[in-house]
Structure formats: structure tokens, C-alpha cells
Amino acid sequence: MITTEIAKQQYEIYALLAERRLKDAFGKLAVLITELQDWLSRDKLNEMETSYKYMIQYMLDGVEDPERKRIYDHLVVSAYALTDRVSDELAAPVSPTQYYGWKRYATASRANETLASQCDRCDQALNDLSLASLLSGQEQDAAKLKSLKRRVEEEAGILFMDVWTNYPAREEDYATLRDALYANRFPDDLVGLLISALLLNLLHRFDEEKLLLLLDGYRQESPEIQMRSLCAALIVMYIYRERLSLFPRVQHRIDALGEEPRFKGDVRTVFLQLIKTQETEKITRKMTEELLPEMMKLGPSLYKKIKQEDLMNDINALEENPEWQDMLDKTGIADKLKELTDLQMEGADVFMSTFSHLKSFPFFQSIQNWFLPFNPEHTALSGLLDGQGGERFKKMLSASALLCNSDKYSFCLSLSQVPESQRQMMMGQFGAENAAMQEMANEELMKKEKSRENISNRYIQDLYRFFKLYIRRSEFTDPFAGHINLLHVSVLEPLLSGQESLRLIGEYYFRRGYYDEALELFERLSATYHSDAEVYQKIGFCYQKQGEYAEALEAFLKAEIIAPDNFWTIRRIATCYRNLKKPEMALSYYHRAEKIQPDNLSVQMNIGHCYVEQKDYEEALKYYFKVDYLDPDGGKAWQPIAWCSFLVGKKEQARRYYAKILAGKPTALDYLNAGHVEFSLGHIRQAIDYYRRSIELDGGNTAKFLANFKQDIPDLVSAGISSSDIPILLDQLMYGITDAR
Template structure:
């Protein structure tokens, strides 16, 4: 988005509630960018401000002064936002084109007139439904084409509009809630209001979206309005528009709203995790599906070959091979479907390649609810109106609207290339894609998920996406709306733990840290301290705080023990592991960590007792062998240690640390050249400087009687 530095200065003063400086800054801007109407508006604000200031300077105490000052701040913000919005539109060619399409027409865009026209469209469609199909087809096509043109212009008009007046917003709210207006039209307009108010906060638009969310009967309308007001919030302007907080308070008091906000936040994380999900599908699922032979008995994969010869000998030698392949394929497919049901955008990778059609040059088509009457797909819709496969896909397929349009347009291009028998199969509706149960497609979570996927495609793929503020921006973390200060001190704080735990589960460590910084001191419970310790935020202190709340909690004890060890507090860590072993005497991890602590404390004999026992129970456990080998090295039992190192290094890619430790073992045992060879390999693989060999175990090297001269000679031959 293009912004103006001088106008940003005006906003900074407004955010600091410094009206006088904001007026001066706006005066400076208008001196460079003269505009008579805006100059007159600024003059009116300046005049009212001067009258108020003069009255105050005379020593009069006006009880209405705070209210007057706030009103002037709001008027000044409206002036700023309209000018900033206009500046952005004029300096971005794409937005300028939308502005001229949406504003430079002969249409009357007043909400009352628009509502009448939209209601008339619904009536005209109803009348056409009563006519015979052969006579109504042409009329229907013309009617939908005219309506589409109107909706595109209206969408562009709202998208590039300035701030609304309260009366205009009330009329638009009535339109968006009217049962006599087509739901698809309402959905499209809500998206336009959202995109507009995301650029520059508009209290009237925000209020409209909140009221539509609260009052709408249609679930699709409710969910679009929910997403709309969530990403239209602006915590910075809360001081100028306290009504924003008041509206949110009424929302946050509603349990259903709170749960929907939690679910929405999780769904946003699924959206931005799409690259990770695509990697899982590409690397783990697709290879299994490709390697598995297609089967006519499979309910999942269409067999594009009419017949395939089978080897009778293979049936004799491997009678269960086909069933095993099919089971493996179905397991892979089921894993992908489970990802999709949980919220993963599993189709983004494939459908992102289908957005090059001219259809997607128009921003409105990225957010348009799917409709077979859309004028731009009439060619494809006419060809396939009897195709049961396609009809089923469009009606019950688990795809967002944008992907349905993509699929239909792509299907039109490839259908002629398919064999005749396959086209007949698709016409009959055989081999259909996995469908969603009708009751599932009506749930708020499902509706919201598909809309978010539409938005994700818009902000990730659309050629003009940089003209808009993305709700999926990874740097600004716009998607993490739960971290907004507007949520602090509200009932939503009770859900911070749930959201933060979800972020950790999805490995969004940076986001989890952001959320943890949002916690009020009074909300810092056991879960908070455990999560803070887990992400490395002063783990020693946080795990200690967790133990104060639950002294016998095993997870807290283990975390505190790890933190102590990381701080080289081996005696304290040893005490913690002994406590843990009282809870779980035979847990290998605790026994092994106890032995490591004892080794670092030079308690070699005690450590060896534990390690030899673990080695006896699991002779091939590399971790046990690694710790035992090092303990033996420290204890001067080099021959025994070398045997273990030989075992650890007798693999294709040994651990560099095992090379390093074997080098120490050989050095301490007087095998200088062999030790140097290990050290060289280690340095080559890790890129560490030579001195790391010495600094890493300086005290142990000197404890073993190795002199400074010997150290220097070892460094020389490396």
C-alpha cells in the first residue's frame, strides 16, 4: 500500500491525542497538496478548536471540554482517513482503475436505491423460474450478466470508498440483513466492506460488520461478518473511538462468540501453515499414492485405463499384495482427508496453479460465492449442466469458492482430451471425489474455513495483492489477532492458554512467545509458566514458578531439571532427577540424565553403575552407549571406551560429537596421530575453529595432565 509520510505524521499526532499538532501537520500537507474542500473542512475543525482553546485560556472551566475535544479528534481522524485513502487510491494504478469503475458511473449508489435494485433482481429470477426453460434461458443469461456488472461496480465502489456516515452505515446494515436480498450479494458486499475498512479504520463500517454478525440469520453471512470485523479492528485508535471497545465488550460477553474467535484463530494458523502441510502431502502422502497401483475396486482413485493385464504368477507368489497396496493407499488418502477435516488447506498446492485464467484478473471473482449462473463461466456451465460428476463436485466438494471456479474452468479445457469411456463415466457421476456430508457443510467452522481459504488465495496469488493489507502477513503477524490489546482484560484472556498451546503444537514458537507476552500477571498460572519454560523464556525461573504451584508435577520437575543442567548446575539437576526417579524408578531418560549429571560432577563410578545396567538392558541404544563411552573416557578406562566408540562410528553418517569424543579418548590414551585424525574429521564436518577442540573440554584436558606445550603441538598438527 502507498502511504504519505506527511499524512502519517498527522496520524501519529492523533494517536497521541495531540489535536493541535495534528492540525498543524494537516495544514502543512494541504500547503503542498491543495484541495479546496478538504481545506474548508480543516478550517472548520481549526475554528472550533480555536474557540474551545480561547475559552479555556480565559480560565473558564467547561465541563463539556473533554467531550468537545474528543469530538474534534474524531472529526480530524475522519478528515485524515478520507484524505489518506484518496491519496492511496490515486497513487496506485490498480486501485485507481477500481475507483473509476465504481464511482464514475451514472448509477445511484445510495443504499436505499441499491437495496431496491437487488430486491428487484431476486423477484426477476423468481419470475423466470416460472417460465419454460427453452424461453427463459436467454433472459436468464442477460439478467445475470446485468446483475453481475452491477455487483462488480458496487464492490469496487465500496472497496475504494471513504469513511461512511452513520446514516449510510445504518442503511447498509439494513441491506446486508434483509431477507429479500440474495445471500450471495450480501456475502460479496461484506467482503468489500472488510477490504475497505482494513486499510483505514472506519468506525461506521466496523459497527456495521459487528451488527450483521450479531443479527444475521444466514450462517454464511454471519461468518463473513465475523472475519470482517475481526480484521477491521484497530487497537491504536481505541482512544479516539471508545465505541470500538464497547462493541467488543458486548461480543466478548457472549460464550458462542468467544468460542468462534478461538476457532477462527486456530483456522488462521492452519492457513499460514499451508507450506508445511503441502510438504507433508508432497513428501509423505503423494509418494505412497503414486507407488500404489490403481485398483478398480478402490473407492478413491479413478482407474483411467479400461483394462490392465494381470500377471497370474504374481497372484500365486504374492496373493495378498493387491490388498496390502490398496490398504496402504487408503491409509495415505485417509491421512490427507484427516488433515483437511482438522483445518489444513490441502488443496492449495494444486489449485494455486489454476489461477491463471483471465477470470481471476478481477478481484471480485476471488471472493464471489460460487454460482453456475456467473456470466464468465457460462460456456463451461452450459457444456456440463448434465455432468453428474461435475455437479456433485460443485455442490458437495470440499473446496472453497475460488477453487470451484478454477476446477470448472480447467475441466472445460481437459474434458475433450479424455477417452470417450471416461467422459461417459463422469457424465454418470461415477468415480466422484470425496463429498462432504450436507450437515457438515452448514457448520460455522466449515463455512469459515472455506472463506479463509478464498482470502488466503487472494492475498497469496492475486497479481494485485500488494494493493491491500494482508491478514496473512508473516512479518506484521496480522493473522495473530488474539494478541491484540483489545483482547486484554476481557473474558477472552481465559482462552489464551488454549491458543498458545495450539501455537506450540503447530510449532509456531515466535507466535507463542507473542501470546505469552499478552498475559496479565493475574493470568500467569501453571500452564503459563510451563509454556514459557518450554519456549526458552528464562526456563529456570519459569519452571521454578510452575513447581511452586504444583510441587509434585512430573513435567515441571523434568523441565526444571533440564534448565538447571543447561545452566551447568549439575548438583541441583541431580537432585531433581533423583526426585523424578522416585516417581518413575525405571524411566530410562531420567536414569540416563542422572548419570550425565554424575559424570559432570566427576562421580564416575556411580554413573557407570547406572550406565552399565542400561547398556545391558539395551546394548544397541546409541544414547546409552554415547554417555557410557564418555564416562569411561573421563574415568580413564580408555580401552573400554574405544570399543564403544568403534560401535558408534561404524555407521554411514556418524555423529560429529562422537568423532570429537573419540579424539579425546585417543589423546588421553597417548594415541596422538589417531586422535588428530578424529579431530580433523570433526573440524571438516562442523567448520569449527581449531581452538574449539581445546576450549570445549579445557578443564578435563588439563586434569588429564596434558601440558600447554602438548596442547600447542596438537593444534599445530590439526
């Protein structure tokens, strides 16, 4: 059985177990066990199935069994565990993934190594480095120190791989992991790395004990360890949300942590940051498809606007020239830059597109390096940050709250491609002459960098980059492939279901346009806040965005009862009625809106549209003319005025307005309608010319033109055109088009 088939069967069994279809799950599991040819697994499955059949029989016989649910849950847990083990054993000898490759290598070359022995090797390497570092400057051997640092990094990398591939775990492995993570045995940087290894391990196979270990990380003193372990645990709980209810110890641990004063707030913070990851792809697309191409187009024209001598004499001429800002405003770049700046201030990931191209360095071929907390003394950066101002530069970069750890490494490694003279000049900018200013900036950055919110945000960005950019990313379960909604994790729901949390999360979803998720939360809020018009307004808006106008109308009507004269609500009700094809009801609400804002152009236009939908063209014209009077240069009402004028027989008036429309930026439909007017006036050649232009604007699509034309035939006949003349004119039009080709 090939690995893709093994994985397919495995996830099919997971789906059946999530639906609690045990019989079908047992059947598919039997297929995997047959492939494995393991009689112990077969016996285990037979034992489970026999127990299940007895349970069913007792229930049919009406036997009351207070232990039934516990036994049933245990059977489901056992089925999950057996599926995990069997599928793992099937994949181990044949899978080409890095995970199984390392396991095969460890079995063949490191048969006597255990998790505990590798921890000891790490410990020894760290001790050797510490002892060497204590020697005086004269006694220190730089090459030896570098060699010892590299050894620490190599042993840490091996330990990362061992923790990641530690499945199935033995009892002594759990004790080793606890000791490595939380006994102050290793520095925080290494503990942070091992937390990431544990996350990858759990994404490969669920393990209750290891999830509890992650949750225990929240009780450590270091904010870095607290927030990293919390982020990892929350992601794992979301991925395995279907089976968490089977593990009461997880619920008990969450309940206990809920007593910690910061826990609920930290969970909410991480949740909001996980939601922000959905913005990353949009931001990246905006950068690569909108902002950067516009900037590239702007370049040549910008330099034409600036005098050559200004550029040569004043390096700031680019910033000071007012035409620069004018050009930015005209192209829309200024607005896009402001939007990105605002997103960055909110903690959004605006650097993904910038640094995604800097992940091809050999450094990132080692999986553990994607999760390393930034250390400017890492041997991969040796020599890159030396020289005048280098130490200060290292401190500034380490403390920067703008970049995640992965991007800091990318930035430093990219310096290797800069000529040394330019690199040294850049470092010199951080020299002693700027010491006071840099020190102040450094302190501010340190505060931001060490804040709990920033730690979790940067760690989530590190994780996002790994799952989206790592060269072998297809081998992993990507938690960011869909939307991580922690409200759907039953054990976390009580922490997030408070009114303050629901509103905060709902507002964030709403502002970012995630209307499905926002709707779910506002519906829950409405059950408590019966008299909050804003909640019902937002419920209605979410429904409207989904095209569910009846549900939107119901919500808006509730909002209207609470706040009867709210202009926004009244307009939305009118819009819903229009979409529900009830123009008479829409009209009554637009007239109410008109009383509140008599000169609102949009309201006036929509009143006109409602009259058109009721075929009262004369009345519609009154409102369209009012819009044209209030905004004579806008041209918003020209098209409806022209068409309604034609429909009521005011053909010359219609012709005048179509002339104004065609002098601007006409559409194919404008030429079609203008042609109708000319046709009705007997100006056949002019009509054919307009029809031809309509077809040209639509890319020569005659079928589309004819379909639109046929819809208008009743109006043409009403305008006095003989129905027998219409096919003749159309044939002449087609002859002309054919001849032109």
C-alpha cells in the same frame, strides 16, 4: 508527493494518534494539508489545534471540566477523519492502484451514477432474469438467458466496485447500503458479495456507520449473511482496535448483540478459525517441501516393488500390496498424511497449496469473483458441468464442506483443460446408478455446508486466498499478515474473557505451539485457578519454550506444591535448574524422579550429565553404564561413557567404546575425541588420522577443529600428554592436510 510517501505519512499519523500524541500528529497532518493546498482542511486543522490548546490551558488553570474526555476523544476522532480524507484526496489523482483507478474511471465515465442508481440497475437485471426464467421451456431462449445472467453478474460486479470505493460516504449512501444488504431486496449470494465489498472498503478507510452496518448483519435470518458479516466485522475491529474505544456506539452494539444466545459462541468460533489461518503457511510448506517431494521420490521404487502383471490385471494392486504401507511408514509419509488429515478434521486449510496454482484463470482477474458464493450456474462455468450426471455433480460440489467457494470455482475451471470425453466420463460416475448413495451423501454434505461453523471457516479461507494470491494483493492491507488476536480488541474482550473461553483458546494456542499467546491466557487463568497444577505446568512450559528458565522454574515449583509427586513436573524443574547452571539442585530433583521411575533412561542419562557438570566422572559413569545395561543396542550412553572413561584414566575402556561409536554414524566431534584417546595412548599416527577425518566431516573447517581442540587441551594434559607435544602434532596434522590439497 508520491503515493508511498503519502501512505507513510498517513500511517505515521495513525501511530501518533494511537499513542495520543496530538501535537505531533497535528504537525505531520499540516505537512499533508500543505501538499494538498486545501484551505478548508487547513481551517479545520487550525480549529482543532486551537480547541486543543484551550483545553490544555483550562487544565493548567485547574478548571474542572466534566466534558474534557468527550471533547478530547472527539478531537482524536476528527484528527483520524481529517488524515483519512486528506491522504485520500492526495492519492486520488496519482495512485496507480485498482481502487483509485476505478474512482477515476467512475468520475470520468459515470459521473451521474450513484450507489442508489447502481442498486436499481442490479435490481432491474435480476427482475429481467426472473421473468425470463418463468417462461416455459419452449419459450425460453438459452442464449438470451445466458445473456441475462451475464448482465446480472456484470451489474453485481459494478455494484461491488462502487461499494468498495464508496468514500467518503454521504448520508443517502448509508441508507442505500442498508437497503441493499438487509431489506430482502437482493438474493443472499449478492448480499454476501456486498459484505465483502464493505470489508474491503473499511480496510481502506475506517467508517463507524459502515462497521455498524456489518454488525447489523448478524441479526439477519440467513446463517450465511450472519456469519459472513460477523467475520468481516471482527477483522475490521481488530485492524482498527486502537481507535475503537473512541466510538461508544460500537461498544453499545456489541453489548446488544451479546444478548443474542449464539453471539458469544460464534465470536469464539470465528476467533479460533482466524487463529487457524496461521497454520496455513506451515501446512503449505509441509506439502510443498516435505510431502510432495517424498511422494515423487517414492514413485519409482514403489513400482519396482509391484509385479508388472499385478499392475496390468488388478487396478487395486497398489492399495493391496503390503510393501506400499511399509514404504510409507519408512519414509514418514504415512505420519505426515495422518497429521494433515487430523488438521483437516479440525477445519485447517489443507488445500491452499493445491489450489494456489489454479488462480490464474481470467475469472480471478475480476476482484469480485474471489468473494462469490459458489454458483454452478455462473456463466464462467457454462458447458463445463453439462452432460450425464452433471446435475448431480453440481449438487455434490455445491454441498461439499471440504472446499471453500474460491476453490470450487478453481476446480470447475480446471475441468476446461480436461478433454471433453474424459470430463463426460467423470460426470457419468454421478449418474442414476449411484443416485441413492449420492443422495444420502448429498444430504450429509448439505448439513455440514450449512452449519454456521463451516460457513465462517470457508469464508475466512476465501478471504485468505484473496489477500495471499490476488494478482494485485500488494495494494491491500492484509489482515492475515500478522496474528489476529481478538482478545486485544477492547470491545470484544468481555465476550472472550470467560474461563471456558480463555481455557479453550489457550489450549488451542498451546497445542499449535503459539506459546506467547498461550502464556498470556494461562497467566490470566492462574489468577482464578490458584490450585490448578495443570495451568502452572503449561505456564512453565511456555516460559521454557521461550528460554526464560527462571520464570519457568517459578511456575513449575508452584505446580509441584499443588501436585508434589508429579513425575513430569519434577523432571521439568530439574531441567530448569540444569539450564540455570545449578547442577546440584537439578540432581536432587532427578533423584526424586528416579524414585518414581527407576528405569527411565532419560532420567538416568540426566543424572549422569549432572555429575559430569560437577566433575564427578566416576559417579557419572555408574549411571551411564546403567543406561547401557538397560538399552544395550541403543548406544545412547556410548559417547558419555567413552569420554568419562578417558577423563578418569580408563583409556582402553574409552578406546573400546569409541571403536563402537566410529563403527556406526560418527560425528566430527566423535573423531576428535577418539583422536584424543589415541594421542594419550601414544598412537600418534592413528590420532592424526582421526583428527583429519574430523576436519573432513566438518567440511574442511580447520578453524573450527582448532577451536574445539584448544578447549580440550587441559584434559589432554591431565591425561598425561606433554603440552610441548601438542603444537608439534597439530603442525604435522596441518602439513598433511596441506600436502593432500
